[in-house]
Amino acid sequence: MEQTGVINFFSEDITWTLRNKRLIRTWLSRLFFKEGLQVGEVNYIFCSDRYLFDLNVKYLEHHTLTDTITFTYSTDNEPITGDVFISYERIKENAQKMKVKFSDEVLRLIAHGALHLCGYNDKLPEDKRVMTNKEDFYLLQYSKLG
Numbered sequence: 001m002e003q004t005g006v007i008n009f010f011s012e013d014i015t016w017t018l019r020n021k022r023l024i025r026t027w028l029s030r031l032f033f034k035e036g037l038q039v040g041e042v043n044y045i046f047c048s049d050r051y052l053f054d055l056n057v058k059y060l061e062h063h064t065l066t067d068t069i070t071f072t073y074s075t076d077n078e079p080i081t082g083d084v085f086i087s088y089e090r091i092k093e094n095a096q097k098m099k100v101k102f103s104d105e106v107l108r109l110i111a112h113g114a115l116h117l118c119g120y121n122d123k124l125p126e127d128k129r130v131m132t133n134k135e136d137f138y139l140l141q142y143s144k145l146g
Contacts, residue, residue, distance in 0.1 A: 005039030005079055012047040014088050018106070027142045028114055032080060035118045040079030042117065044110060049089040067094060068109050070116035084113030104139070111138045 007025045009018045018024070032039050055069055056062045067090035074081040086109050095105040112122075115134050122128040 006041050007039060008041070008043045010043060010045045012045050012085075013051050014046060014048050016046060016088050018044075018046065019103075023145055024107075024110065024142075027138070027145055028110070030141065031111065031114050031138050032118070035115075037118055038079040040074060040081035042080060042114075043083045044113065045083060045085045046088055047085055049087050052085055052087045052090075055085060065090065067091070068113050068116075070113045072117055080117050082117045084110070084117070086110070086113065107139055107142055108135055111135045111142075114138075 007028050009021055009024075011017060028042070029039065049065055052069060053065055056064065056066055059071070060069070065087070067087055069085045070082060071085075072080070072082040086106075091102060091105050091109060094100075094109075095102045098105070100108075112131070112135055115131055115138075116122075120127070120131045120134065122131045
């Protein structure tokens, strides 16, 4: 598997830092490869609810909290370039609601953003089912890495 491009992780307006970045980069590179895509530059930005809410209002005109927003900048047949914003507070709340570990919910939202970059959607029930199945598949792949 040829690895090209770069996958970055940042925090914006929060002090939390992602652990296991190297392993997560390997996992994401394999996810994109398995989906038949090359990576250009993908940025994951962990932020507060307020920061993500403001992006949601400004760019999507949605006045709601959300756990993740994905912006894709590449076009067809180009290496994937985009930003995935993930709310730290939503990670905590989702993990509590679903009774899963915080670290598992972090990975699920990272995969969720990656799948959006791959072109998957989750607006319709069938699309959501497909995306959830893909998330589950790739989370299993992550568990086999470490």
